[in-house]
Amino acid sequence: MKYNIFYRLIVTIIVFLFLFASCAPTIPKEALQLSKENLKNRQLQTRRFDTDEKTLLSASAAVLQDLGFTINESETDLGVIACSKERDATSAGQIAGAVIVALLTGAVTPVDKQQLIRSSLVTRPVHIDETDKSKCQTAVRITFQRIVINTQGQITRREGINEAEIYQEFFDKLSQSVFLEAHEI
Amino acid sequence: MKKKQILLLSLLIVLIMLISCAPSTKQVLATKGSQVKLRSIQTRAFDTTDREKMLRTVIATLQDLGFIVDKADDVLGAVSATKLERYTLRMTVSVRPRGETQLIVRANAQYNITAVEDPEPYQQFFDALSKAIFLTAHQVD
Numbered sequence: 154m155k156y157n158i159f160y161r162l163i164v165t166i167i168v169f170l171f172l173f174a175s176c177a178p179t180i181p182k183e184a185l186q187l188s189k190e191n192l193k194n195r196q197l198q199t200r201r202f203d204t205d206e207k208t209l210l211s212a213s214a215a216v217l218q219d220l221g222f223t224i225n226e227s228e229t230d231l232g233v234i235a236c237s238k239e240r241d242a243t244s245a246g247q248i249a250g251a252v253i254v255a256l257l258t259g260a261v262t263p264v265d266k267q268q269l270i271r272s273s274l275v276t277r278p279v280h281i282d283e284t285d286k287s288k289c290q291t292a293v294r295i296t297f298q299r300i301v302i303n304t305q306g307q308i309t310r311r312e313g314i315n316e317a318e319i320y321q322e323f324f325d326k327l328s329q330s331v332f333l334e335a336h337e338i
Numbered sequence: 339m340k341k342k343q344i345l346l347l348s349l350l351i352v353l354i355m356l357i358s359c360a361p362s363t364k365q366v367l368a369t370k371g372s373q374v375k376l377r378s379i380q381t382r383a384f385d386t387t388d389r390e391k392m393l394r395t396v397i398a399t400l401q402d403l404g405f406i407v408d409k410a411d412d413v414l415g416a417v418s419a420t421k422l423e424r425y426t427l428r429m430t431v432s433v434r435p436r437g438e439t440q441l442i443v444r445a446n447a448q449y450n451i452t453a454v455e456d457p458e459p460y461q462q463f464f465d466a467l468s469k470a471i472f473l474t475a476h477q478v479d
Binding site for chain 2: 159160163166167170178179180181182184185186187191192194195198225226228230231232233235271272273275277294296297298299300311312313
């Protein structure tokens, strides 16, 4: 009987070792697959404006600055602006929960502390009339993502932001900015 | 029988050492597959010479797939982007001319902390790209 337990233990450990060595996590199948969700997000994140690309880009940069983003990278020849900002991520509900847990059990639960909000804005000229270059339209697409870090410095969330209201509000601000830009205010 | 047990135990220790004793600096230049195979997985040729349009379409495709652009360089023809969705997926895509009539698009991806070296995700990416630019992606040898 004694042998049996010993051998079983050894075999289990060896099996686990092989599992550890061979099972690196692999990329999910849907990670680079275009889905309906992706196309819905495209509509959410894109608007067209009756301006040229350069004007729209500088109006967009101005709005991003209004919103407190810092620009990390820009390539005007391709119409790309990448920007980010760090902000508070504490929520009253989560803290209340943590306090109750602490009172009941004495254990300290980490709560969300701060978040890095990242965004890229890309413009693309749309030619509605190939012969007349003065009639130009430009499409703009912005995408937001965020990384939330808790009080222990661990990442608790990393996600794309797909809330319609956020994009709606951004484009409202952008149309105002395009208007201001056009009238040089 | 005691000897057998000692033998097994030492075998176990050797196994543990084998798994844990590769120095982590090896990762700097490490790849799993062969260089040639990796290139054919990550590269496609397109019958166009409009580099700017290709770069803009690469950016649009990455955005469609939920990425945000971290860096774009028109001179180098390279775009880097990140997708966050419980995991972190980073991609760099580069575009350069091939001969007089073609453009080469090369993509490489990193899933969390491992390199993506399966053909399938790249195939999906190039499918999405060729749909967006209305051109066929040719396999490069």
